Every structure is written in C-alpha cells, then in structure tokens.
Amino acid sequence: MxxxxxxxxxxxxxxxxxxxxxxxxxxxxxxxxxxxxxxxxxxxxxxGGSWRDNTYPGVACDVPSPLYSYSFRTNPDWSRMFSPGQEIWDYLRAAAREEGxxxxxxxxxxxxxxxxxxxxxxxxxxxxxxxxxxxxxxxxxxxxxxIKLPEVPGLETFTGELFHSARWNHDFPLAGKRIGVVGTGASAIQIVPQLAEIADQLVVFQRSAPYIQPRRDRVFSEAEKNLFRRDQRTVEEMREMLFWYNDSRFAARRLIDDYLAEASWQALSHLDKQVSDPELRAKLTPDYTIGCKRILLSDDYYPAIQRPNVHLEAAALERVEGSTAFSAAGEAFELDVLVVATGFExxxxxxxxxxxxxxxxxxxxxxxxxxxxxxxxxxxxxxxxxxxxxxxxxxxxxxxxxxxxxxxxxxxxxxxxxxxxxxxxxxxxxxxxxxxxxxxxxxxxxxxxxxxxxxxxxxxxxxxxxxxxxxxxxxxxxxxxxxxxxxxxxxxxxxxxxx
Amino acid sequence: MSTASTVPATAGDVKENHGSLHIGDLEVNFFDSVDEHSGLPPIVLVHGTGGSARSHFGFLFPMLAAKQRVVAVDLATPQGPPDEGQIRMAEQVQAVIEKVLPDRPVTLAGYSLGAVVAATAAGTRPDLVGGLILMAGWLKTDAQQKLRNDIWRALRQSDVEALRRYQAFCAFSAPLLAMLSDGEIEALVSSFRTDDLMAAQMEINRHVDLTDVAPKIACPTLIVAGTDDLMTPFRQSKRLFGAIADARYTEVTSGHAMVVERPAELVHLIAAFNANPNQYPAGAILPTRRP
Structure with missing residues (x-):
C-alpha cells in the first residue's frame, strides 16, 4: 500500500x-x-500485555513467580513467591531487551x-x-x-470518577473518597485491601462470593536469591516442585472427592479463621462448587472487608443514577468513585x-x-x-x-x-x-x-x-x-x- | 482361586466396581474402573508395603481412569516363608489379571513392594503383561536396606511412636519434610501402620530377590526412581534398569512416597508409557522434564 x-x-x-x-x-x-x-x-x-495494562494498587500474580515465567529464562531475582505486577512487567521488558x-x-x-x-x-x-x-x-x-464493563443502566451517567481496574486512573486522588468496587474476582480482591486503607467509605458489590485460600506468600531472602544466582538448578527445582504440585490440584477440578474436600477445606477454614461474625461469614460463603470460578489467594481481603469503613454489599450493582449506585438488593450508596473490576472479554x-x-x-x-x-x-x-x-x-x-x-x-x-x-x-x-x-x-x-x-x-x-x-x-x-x-x-x- | 463377587462402589467421581477372589485361604480384593474410554491397554496397579489400592493410588486410580481402564489390586499378605512372599503376591496379581482382563495385554504398574510383585508377575507369566512400570522398586535387598529393616524391627519392639516418626522420616524426601508445619508432620506420622501385617510385609521386603526373574521380563518396561528415596534408593532402580532387557529409566524429584509427592508427574509418565511404550527405545534414559 x-x-x-x-x-x-x-x-x-x-x-x-x-x-x-x-x-x-x-x-x-x-x-x-x-x-x-x-x-x-x-x-x-x-x-508486557496484561502486566503493562494492569497497574492497580496491589496488582500481583496468583501463580508463584518461579513458575509464572519462561522456563527458558528463569529469574533468580524475584522479590517474593508472588511478585508484584511491576516486577513481572520489568521481567518481560528486560527479556525483550536482552534477547534482542x-x-x-x-x-x-x-x-x-x-x-x-x-x-x-x-x-x-x-x-x-x-x-x-x-x-x-x-x-x-x-x-x-x-476490558469488559458491566451492563448496568445509568453507568455512563455516573457523575463521579469511573474506571476499569485494568485502566487505572493514577491521576485521580482516591484518599478520603467514597469508593465503590464492582466485582470480587482476582483483581478486586487485590484492590480492596489497598483502597480500604485510604478510602473514607468503601463499598464492595459482590454478585457471587469467591473461594479464597491462604496465599502462603513469602519474601525470598538475599541468601536465597544469591543461591538462585549461583546455582540455577535451585530455581529450576523450585519451579518443578511448584509445577507438579499445581498440576496435582487438577484432581479437585475433576471432582475427585478427597481432593475436592481438601480444596474446600483450605478455603472455608481460612474464612472461618479470618471472619468470626456468622452473618458476614454467610455472605462470604460461596454457593457453588470450589474451582468452578477461579480460586483466589489472599490473606488480607477478609480482614479488609471487616474494617469499619468497608461495607460488603452481597448483591450486584444494578443501576446508577448520578452519584448514587443501587444494588440489586435495593440499597443506595452515594459514591465519588466507581472502580469496575469486572474482568475482560x-x-x-x-x-x-x-x-x-x-x-x-x-x-x-x-x-x-x-x-x-x-x-x-x-x-x-x-x-x-x-x-x-x-x-x-x-x-x-x-x-x-x-x-x-x-x-x-x-x-x-x-x-x-x-x-x-x-x-x-x-x-x-x-x-x-x-x-x-x-x-x-x-x-x-x-x-x-x-x-x-x-x-x-x-x-x-x-x-x-x-x-x-x-x-x-x-x-x-x-x-x-x-x-x-x-x-x-x-x-x-x-x-x-x-x- | 474360587469365588468372586462384584459390587458397585465409588472412588470420587470415577465409577468403579469392587471385586474379590480367593487363592487358597487368601482373599484378594480389587477395584476396576470398567470404562475403557479408548483403545489403550488397561493399567493394573499394585500398591506397596503397608499400603492399599486406596491409600497409595487415591490419586493415580481416578486420574488414570479418566483416559483408560484401571484395575487396582489390594494385595493379601501371605503367611508362609518370607522368601516366597514375592511369588505368592505375584500369583494374586496374575489371578486378578486372568479374571478381570483375560486374553489381552495389560500394562502392569507396581509401586515399592508392588514393583517387586509386578516384576515377578511379569517375569513368571510374560503372556499376561504387555508393558511394565516399576516405581521405586528394587532388584535385591541390600545391606543398606537390611539395616533400615533392622531399625524398623527394633523400634517396633521398643517404641512404636518413634517407629512412626522414623517411617515418616524415611518415606518422604528431605525437601518435602522441610516445608511442612508441625501439624502437618504429626498428621503424616500418625498415618503410618505398625501392625502385624505390616511387619510380615517388612519380612518379605528383607528377602526380595529379582535376580533370576528380571532377565525373564520380556515386555517394554519403564523404571521410575525417586532421587531422594531412602527406602529403595535410586541405585536400586538403576540395577533394575541394568537387569531388564527392554527397560527405560527416569527419575522424579521425590522421596520414596512419590505417589504422594509427585502424583501428577507419575500420571504423566504412566499415561505416556501406556499410550506408546516404545516412545523411547530400550536402554534409554528419558529426557529430563523441565516444565
């Protein structure tokens, strides 16, 4: 042409x-x-793909970093087991650069x-x-x-600030604001604990409660990273262990009783341990079989939900009128910000x-x-x-x-x-x-x-x-x-x- | 052998039939997933010392049964001389194959003592076995294994709680144990058996010798060793690799308890071998898997 x-x-x-x-x-x-x-x-x-686009507060991967990386380009420098999104993006940028x-x-x-x-x-x-x-x-x-936005009547008329989790507006100051988060998926459960710290009021619209298991995250010490650098085989061994362990979890997805029960127990005992109020616990208990939706990993989501400035609305966002967000349960919330964490096409x-x-x-x-x-x-x-x-x-x-x-x-x-x-x-x-x-x-x-x-x-x-x-x-x-x-x-x- | 019965049961989501047969006064139970799914040969699983079809193959049975028919044998412990143990158990496996899967090649997969039994079954009745998988097996009980067996026996007399801890220590790899919490360690420890049947199997273990039968194994064979196995060290698997003509060899990063430590990798190895036993030629060491 x-x-x-x-x-x-x-x-x-x-x-x-x-x-x-x-x-x-x-x-x-x-x-x-x-x-x-x-x-x-x-x-x-x-x-960088998703790791370039997703810059929301708290963004991280829910697959361990030694496994969430190329087998042909292992990385001894991950800061922790579940590295922040920025590190994954940096890893990809370095890979593109250094590989020519x-x-x-x-x-x-x-x-x-x-x-x-x-x-x-x-x-x-x-x-x-x-x-x-x-x-x-x-x-x-x-x-x-x-990105996929929810089909909510009046959403486009919202008079406050509205953005999708993967198109975060870092220019808008969120501290002290009344914020609504729509969705309780992998992004939302990372965002909520961060926003709970700075929001005046935070409302989480939950259409369906997710299963959440302990994250078991940890920092890699300098000594460990040094070993990874000195002996690449140690990185590979950790990767192999993580891979085959994760692959064994397919037994639960295939509905084998013992493994399904174990996966459920890991999630529900985590909920029991972190949430004592029976009413809230009921709202946070999923109504489907574990693994049907993505199983989430978090240690700070349930604690965040229980903060006095956070409200879990166990109903979908149904409509928006001006600055008011209405839930499917008929509740109305005055909001300055709506963060839409409803995923992708x-x-x-x-x-x-x-x-x-x-x-x-x-x-x-x-x-x-x-x-x-x-x-x-x-x-x-x-x-x-x-x-x-x-x-x-x-x-x-x-x-x-x-x-x-x-x-x-x-x-x-x-x-x-x-x-x-x-x-x-x-x-x-x-x-x-x-x-x-x-x-x-x-x-x-x-x-x-x-x-x-x-x-x-x-x-x-x-x-x-x-x-x-x-x-x-x-x-x-x-x-x-x-x-x-x-x-x-x-x-x-x-x-x-x-x- | 005489009577047999078949009653429906379930293992997770996999339909299976439970059956049994008698050899002399021994009752041998087995589980059969029945559904063929494909033209692949059925797999017959044989558990190890102190285990059962359920306890050793709670993962492998249903996951392999998703793609091919699987039969798992619950070995009965023979009471005769311990040096006849391996052949008495092999007869049970042969009887189950003849009853449930007559006149067709099967892939026989044994773990630990089950590997010894499977090798004996394949060497004495080559007509029954089309492919053989020996996981954490051994050729002939050596001095290191007898020493461990001695300790096992002594602890059983003196301190059963210490024996359970010793079993956990021996069965799992150091890296796995190192990752566990105190509670998880205690749960492992309490799962070990120290009863008379277990002791009888330990006596059989003392007397294992496949030296004569191994050269009679004619079918394609896959040897799977655990790199960190203290009970049947990987060098024992290498001895099997040397002794069986049509053998190939691979290692998994695991202790003896590979059915617990690396079950998904075993599914991969067993399923791939069953689909194409000659993907790698006799004498091959499988390429290292780097997921």
Whole structure:
C-alpha cells in the first residue's frame, strides 16, 4: 500500500500480533534460532500485555513467580513467591531487551484488520503504521486484555470518577473518597485491601462470593536469591516442585472427592479463621462448587472487608443514577468513585472480528458457536494462522506460561516443517478441528467448570461451552498439543515468494 | 482361586466396581474402573508395603481412569516363608489379571513392594503383561536396606511412636519434610501402620530377590526412581534398569512416597508409557522434564 513508510520488516515470514508473554516468548525463541524475518505488532507503546495494562494498587500474580515465567529464562531475582505486577512487567521488558527483540517490535501498530490473500497465499495486516505482509500470522492477542464493563443502566451517567481496574486512573486522588468496587474476582480482591486503607467509605458489590485460600506468600531472602544466582538448578527445582504440585490440584477440578474436600477445606477454614461474625461469614460463603470460578489467594481481603469503613454489599450493582449506585438488593450508596473490576472479554474476542480467512470469512463468524481450534492453535479456513493463549488454554490450577511454551514448540515445529517443504501452507480441516473441540467439550463435562454450578469467565454464555478452558492436567496439554503432526494439516498451496 | 463377587462402589467421581477372589485361604480384593474410554491397554496397579489400592493410588486410580481402564489390586499378605512372599503376591496379581482382563495385554504398574510383585508377575507369566512400570522398586535387598529393616524391627519392639516418626522420616524426601508445619508432620506420622501385617510385609521386603526373574521380563518396561528415596534408593532402580532387557529409566524429584509427592508427574509418565511404550527405545534414559 502506498501509505506504508519504508520498513525492513514490512514483508516477513512471521507476523506476531501482541507483545505480551505469548508474543515475546515466540519472538525470543525465533531470535535464539537465528530467525530474523519476523515482526511483532503491538497496539500499545510498550511490551508486557496484561502486566503493562494492569497497574492497580496491589496488582500481583496468583501463580508463584518461579513458575509464572519462561522456563527458558528463569529469574533468580524475584522479590517474593508472588511478585508484584511491576516486577513481572520489568521481567518481560528486560527479556525483550536482552534477547534482542527491539528491532522486531512495532508499537502503536494495532491490528486493525488481518486478511488472507487467496492469490499469493499470504497474510496482510493493516495497522496505523501501515500494512505488513507475512507468510504466517500468529495471533498472540491474549484473552485477558480487552476490558469488559458491566451492563448496568445509568453507568455512563455516573457523575463521579469511573474506571476499569485494568485502566487505572493514577491521576485521580482516591484518599478520603467514597469508593465503590464492582466485582470480587482476582483483581478486586487485590484492590480492596489497598483502597480500604485510604478510602473514607468503601463499598464492595459482590454478585457471587469467591473461594479464597491462604496465599502462603513469602519474601525470598538475599541468601536465597544469591543461591538462585549461583546455582540455577535451585530455581529450576523450585519451579518443578511448584509445577507438579499445581498440576496435582487438577484432581479437585475433576471432582475427585478427597481432593475436592481438601480444596474446600483450605478455603472455608481460612474464612472461618479470618471472619468470626456468622452473618458476614454467610455472605462470604460461596454457593457453588470450589474451582468452578477461579480460586483466589489472599490473606488480607477478609480482614479488609471487616474494617469499619468497608461495607460488603452481597448483591450486584444494578443501576446508577448520578452519584448514587443501587444494588440489586435495593440499597443506595452515594459514591465519588466507581472502580469496575469486572474482568475482560474472554469468550467473544474482539480480535476475532478483525481476522479474515478464506472467502473473507471473519474468525468471529467461524466461532459463532464458540471459539475452538485444533490443538488450541489452528482453525479451519484460516491457513497459516496460529493462535497463542487462545481457546482451550486457560487453567484454574497451573501456570498459563507453561501452556504458551507448549504452543510455541508446536509452532516452531510447524515453521520448521514449512521451511523443509517449500513454504507450503498449513491448514486444518473442519473435521479435525471439530473432533478436537468435541474431545475438549467431553473432557470439560467431567470437570467442575461445567458441573460446579456457577457461571465463570471460562464459559461461553451463548452456548454453555467451556471454550476457554483446557479441561485436563497442564502436562497433558504439552503431551498432546506441543507435538506438530503434519498429517493433521492439509498442505497443498505454497506461499508466494516475498517481494 | 474360587469365588468372586462384584459390587458397585465409588472412588470420587470415577465409577468403579469392587471385586474379590480367593487363592487358597487368601482373599484378594480389587477395584476396576470398567470404562475403557479408548483403545489403550488397561493399567493394573499394585500398591506397596503397608499400603492399599486406596491409600497409595487415591490419586493415580481416578486420574488414570479418566483416559483408560484401571484395575487396582489390594494385595493379601501371605503367611508362609518370607522368601516366597514375592511369588505368592505375584500369583494374586496374575489371578486378578486372568479374571478381570483375560486374553489381552495389560500394562502392569507396581509401586515399592508392588514393583517387586509386578516384576515377578511379569517375569513368571510374560503372556499376561504387555508393558511394565516399576516405581521405586528394587532388584535385591541390600545391606543398606537390611539395616533400615533392622531399625524398623527394633523400634517396633521398643517404641512404636518413634517407629512412626522414623517411617515418616524415611518415606518422604528431605525437601518435602522441610516445608511442612508441625501439624502437618504429626498428621503424616500418625498415618503410618505398625501392625502385624505390616511387619510380615517388612519380612518379605528383607528377602526380595529379582535376580533370576528380571532377565525373564520380556515386555517394554519403564523404571521410575525417586532421587531422594531412602527406602529403595535410586541405585536400586538403576540395577533394575541394568537387569531388564527392554527397560527405560527416569527419575522424579521425590522421596520414596512419590505417589504422594509427585502424583501428577507419575500420571504423566504412566499415561505416556501406556499410550506408546516404545516412545523411547530400550536402554534409554528419558529426557529430563523441565516444565
């Protein structure tokens, strides 16, 4: 296109969309293999994905840091078991810098539209920085990235300050204010203890009480960090221990009695220990089976809820009129600030409306019955498109970084295969994709995600399918989905030579 | 063997049938997940010293049963000479296989004493076993193991409470014990058995010798050793690796109690081996897993 400015990476082998854990992880592996023909398109002005976007007070990961990091880039410097979000963001920025990804990154380059070209069998991605052309398109666009606001009548008329937890307004002074927090998920339970310290009044709107287990966080001492630096094997051993322990927690998700009872006990005994008022305890007791929604980890949420300036409203936010927020229980609260911690678009991804495959078909249309992909990575009608951290990759019990790495291995093997076969196009058939999706649906039907009696962000409410969820051990994902099997793909066409 | 009965029971969410058969005056119980799920061979689990299908395989049984049929044997402790113990127990396993899973290859997986029993069963009836997994097993009881056995016996006479503490100390890896709270340690300690049946199994342990039977094992075999195992040190597993022709070897970072310390990793190893026993060739040491 004539609007494009000169760019050596305008026309490449691989276009990666997104510079979060997935996109950077793939970029690092490509660099380490000596590949140079790839570009990473990022809509924001820095790398880091969720860890760039989420800057709310108290932001941290609920997966232990030694595990929530790349296996091929362990970090001896984590300050604690559950490191603050800023440290994770710094880790990703350092990784991008030190692994030499700088020249491959294009910022302010939002994927406005990606289109498969039937003539030269290649992808074109249109961005505000012009068009990019690639043999292979990798959607590393994540699923905890596009914010979701609750559908509450009058919300837009709120006269106070309103923002989403992932778009925190740090310019607005919150001290001494009357603040409402909407939601009690993973973000909210980290935010509430922080705001409780500074708010005049804090109201927490709880649609459904979460299960909360002890966090068991701890600082890594200087001596420990020094050991990690001197003997990398000690970091790896901790990572392996955490991984296999976390993976064993899948037994509870699969509703095996003893393990389910143990998980419940860990949460409910924590509640009993921290909350003595029976009325409040009842409000904080979940009404579904543990693990159906994400299990949260916190030692300071329940204490915060019991502060005199904090009120737990055990009802959803129903409507807003001016500065008044009404709960579904009919209570009215005068507020200066509303913090909306209601999560992200997870089942109907905005990015899927921007990717067009064969016949100009939008990925969102292909996914109108719920998103799905063969081995969570490839979809019918979208040749040479690979998805990272997309459908069928979310876990309630282990680290998604492990899942992303398994997908990267599959993708690298696919790229190797293309190199060895004259750049032939890789595309799965609908039959193969559907068979894989059917197996996942059947697996999910045996897990607490489907059977736990709740509605969670792992479910697609249009059809009740757990399209986001990998319904098995994490290790099983690597066993099944990391290997690349060329026989599963049709591969007739060849990408045209690059200009 | 004579009578058999089958009554429904449940283990967690997995449907299973409970059955039993008799060999002489010994009653042998077993659990069968029944549902085949797939074309994969069924897995037969054999527990270790002082354990049962339930106590050693509370995790492995239901989680493996999600993908293939699983049968777990509750070994009966024979009262005869201890050096015949391994063969008497192997006969029980063979009888369960012939009754429940006749005329089809099974993957036989034993843990601890169960590994000794499974190896004996596979070596004496190669026709029954298509694949063999030996977790924390050993080839022939050595002086280090006899010393531990001596201490066990002496403590049982003098101080049963100290014996329980000693068992916890020996069964779990140092790193695992180091992480536990006082309450968790006490809970572990109180879970150990010191009864007469346990003592009889300890006598059988003293007399284990697979030297003659190991070379008769013909099927693909996976040896799984615990790096921090004090009861059946990993070098014993390496001896099995040397003695069994079609064996491959791997280690898990664990003490002897690998079914408790690394159950998910065992599910991975067993399921992967059952799906493709020859993924790694005879003589291979599996690549190190770096999750």
């Amino acid at each position: 004539p609007t494009s400015t000169p760019d050596a990476l305008r026309d490449v082998s691989v276009i990666i969309v997104g510079a979060g854990f997935s996109g950077l992880g793939l970029g690092i592996q490509l660099r380490r293999r000596g590949e140079s023909s790839f570009v990473i398109l990022e809509r924001a002005d820095d790398v 990804l700088g020249p491959h990154l294009r910022f302010g380059a939002e994927m406005l539209e990606a289109r498969w070209n039937e003539n030269d069998h290649r992808w074109t991605v249109r961005t505000p920085q012009g068009e990019f052309y690639g043999d292979v398109l990798v959607a590393a666009t994540g699923h905890l990235t596009d 997870t089942y109907d991804l905005p990015s899927s409306y921007r990717i067009f495959g064969r016949g100009g078909n939008a990925l969102a249309d292909h996914w109108s019955n719920g998103m799905q992909a063969y081995k969570s990575i490839a979809t019918a009608g979208f040749p040479n498109l690979f998805l990272l951290n997309g459908p069928g990759t979310s876990l309630g019990h282990n680290s998604v970084i492990y899942m992303i790495e398994a997908q990267i291995d599959h993708l690298l093997a696919a790229l190797d295969w293309r190199s060895a076969h004259d750049g032939r196009v890789l595309e799965v058939s609908s039959d193969i994709e559907n068979a894989f999706a059917k197996r996942l649906d059947e697996g999910a039907a045996e897990t607490v995600i489907i059977r736990g009696g709740c509605s969670s962000w792992y479910l697609d409410p249009r059809n009740g399918r757990a399209t986001l969820s990998w319904p098995d051990f994490a290790h099983r994902f690597r066993d099944e989905c990391a290997p690349f099997d060329p026989a599963a793909y049709d591969h007739g066409e060849q990408s045209a030579a690059r200009a």
